[in-house]
Amino acid sequence: xxxxxxxxxxxxxxxxxxxxxxxxxxxxxxxxxxxxxxxxxxxxxxxxxxxxxxxxxxxxxxxxxxxxxxxxxxxxxxxxxxxxxxxxxxxxxxxxxxxxxxxxxxxxxxxxxxxx
Numbered sequence: 090x091x092x093x094x095x096x097x098x099x100x101x102x103x104x105x106x107x108x109x110x111x112x113x114x115x116x117x118x119x120x121x122x123x124x125x126x127x128x129x130x131x132x133x134x135x136x137x138x139x140x141x142x143x144x145x146x147x148x149x150x151x152x153x154x155x156x157x158x159x160x161x162x163x164x165x166x167x168x169x170x171x172x173x174x175x176x177x178x179x180x181x182x183x184x185x186x187x188x189x190x191x192x193x194x195x196x197x198x199x200x201x202x203x204x205x
Contacts, residue, residue: 093144094140094141094144094145097140097144097201098197099140099194099197099198099201100137100140100141102190102193102194102197103133103136103137103140103159103194104137105190106133106136106137106166106187106190106191106194107130107133107134107136107137109183109186109187109190110129110130110132110133110166110187111130111133112183113129113173113179113180113183113184113187114126114129114130114179116178116179116180116183117173117178117179118178121178125169125172125173125176125178128165128169129166129169129170129173132162132163132165132166132169133162133166135158135159135162136159136162136163136166136194137159139155139156139158139159139162140155140156140159140198142155143155143156143158143159149205152205153202153205156198156201156202156205157202159198160195160198160199160202163191163194163195163198164195166187166191167188167191167192167195170184170187170188170191
């Protein structure tokens with residue numbers, strides 16, 4: 090088991106995803122600053138934050154619950170990226186990279202949760 094949540098590859102990837110989402114949403118129209126941009130950013134931060142918070146909880150059940158919340162946020166990001174693509178927001182290559190990374194993170198969270 091990892092000594093710290095910072096050692097978890099899934100947490101490291103979640104941080105990378107968050108920075109990608111911030112860069113991606115900088116390209117969105119100004120009127121989306123309190124809409125889709127904000128939602129994507131919050132959900133991105135939520136993935137990494139829930140992994141970290143869950144790892145600090147006292148039981149495996151609590152940890153599993155926080156991993157479930159992180160996975161829920163990852164699925165939220167997938168939906169929001171689909172909306173962004175449909176609206177033509179963001180650079181297509183950055184969208185694809187974000188979509189691939191969030192899919193990988195979602196699978197990793199599922200696996201980690203079931204290993205606990």
